[in-house]
Amino acid sequence: MLIGNQFIEKLFQNDRRSVARLISIVESDGVQATDLLKNIYCRVGNAYRIGITGPPGAGKSTITNQLAKLLRSKNKTVGIIAVDPSSPFTGGALLGDRVRMNEIGQDAGIFIRSMATRGSLGGLSRKANDAADILDVAGYDYIIFETVGVGQSELDIAQAADTTIVVLVPESGDSVQAMKAGLMEIADFFVLNKSDRPGSEQAVTALKTILMMKEHDQKSWLNSIVKTTATENKGIAEVEQEILKHKTYLENTGKFRTKREERTKVRVKEIVEEQIRKKLWDDEGEKSLASSLEKIVLGNSSPYHIAEEIIENFKKQL
């Protein structure tokens, strides 16, 4: 069943229930979702996309909420996509959501959606991008992606966002951890949250030192460090200022366009690979894999032999 045009019209008018339902369609995947996304893509591109990442407990949700409130006070609308790569076992996403809903969930100018992996990492970043497209088309001025910085997820967010913010806290070693986790490369600027805690000045110094190690050819944009105490709403205006400054920088240098083109390229690759994976490991594919594996047990094959066989079969099938 195709999605009716009147439904898409409602999306263009930012009808809340239609937005929610269309995101659910995207989450559940399938032909319908692809059709929908094809139909609306020509209207994608007006929303400014912000990524917020960092270690667990750094205060990403609080900053996101405060930033959303500030943007609302300037009459901007905000879509929030909280991407949770953690396991269904933990239930972390749900808890954070409840707090958030109480704070800002009643505002008609804010749309919040959280997406969790529920056991499989596959397609999460594509789905988050698709959901952002829907919010974009619905007319939200800003889209904030929020994710915990563990491995792949923050790389995906940097890819999906126009401006990426890495949130750290003054606790010793945190900046080194950020370095290790590769957060340095993706940050357009840093937020040092909980900066009323002891060690905040040292943390800023440490961060600055690390930033100086970065190549000098990136000097056209200097990664700054904004200090916040999000629970007291301190420093949030400065965060917004820095976002706007980075936006202007991207636009003036032509990097805004190249960044978005690069993002589209990555998305196309993701979609292609996901669809091929689906075809490879459909019921029949899994069955023939299982029977091939028995050969290994018998000792006269190897994973590389079997992989070759599967690729040969796949060619014939296509």
Add this chain to the structure above:
Amino acid sequence: MLIGNQFIEKLFQNDRRSVARLISIVESDGVQATDLLKNIYCRVGNAYRIGITGPPGAGKSTITNQLAKLLRSKNKTVGIIAVDPSSPFTGGALLGDRVRMNEIGQDAGIFIRSMATRGSLGGLSRKANDAADILDVAGYDYIIFETVGVGQSELDIAQAADTTIVVLVPESGDSVQAMKAGLMEIADFFVLNKSDRPGSEQAVTALKTILMMKEHDQKSWLNSIVKTTATENKGIAEVEQEILKHKTYLENTGKFRTKREERTKVRVKEIVEEQIRKKLWDDEGEKSLASSLEKIVLGNSSPYHIAEEIIENFKKQL
């Protein structure tokens, strides 16, 4: 060029330089590597594989080193594969390696190899598995994979290992972070390192509470918590005991075999997907992708349209 049989013979005799060179061949990829791995696979399977993961700074390297020393004292040989998913910018892997080399690198019964992503996550887990196969065939009794627990890498290690150990420290919130990062599901047991620090008892209690939340159908194996102070070599014998206990458990329940079969299946899938990706995005593929993307800029296409085109073209090519 094929790898000569005399070279593989040297591998079977655990000739150190041959091992090192063959791992390099696997790391650099290519046809040679595939041929090699096909030829040696029939002899893979004797080494017991241990995964050690956890947050940065938990002391994984120290535990790995101490455990290797203990196993050596029992006349067992040990191969160590340190998988570093962090960025080349940080240089973290190299630093840790130098310390390690001074400590245990001179022992002929220990082989150490570190593998970093160098910018691309692709294929790292496959390469680590391939390197382990080489060490396995060379006759090492134990293979230890060590990786920082950030996102995907610790899932890969759990897949690659027979026994997976998650290392934590008593600092408050650490167990909650572990939960969030999904480390709970992959641990066969926990090591609470730096357990001489304050808060160690509370951390054990917190961990136990979390473990009790786990489903009861897993009760046949109880995840225990081993306290260590690795820098003083305390608790390492208990870690080894727990590994052996888990090994016995796997063998007695038939899970050893199913676990390894599952691993082989995942590896086959990885190899297939990697090879298809390579074909998809070869020079020609990238070129046609770039020209397709221009259509999006003109406003009459979408990532989903382009993905369809690419898959159609790919079918014709195969």
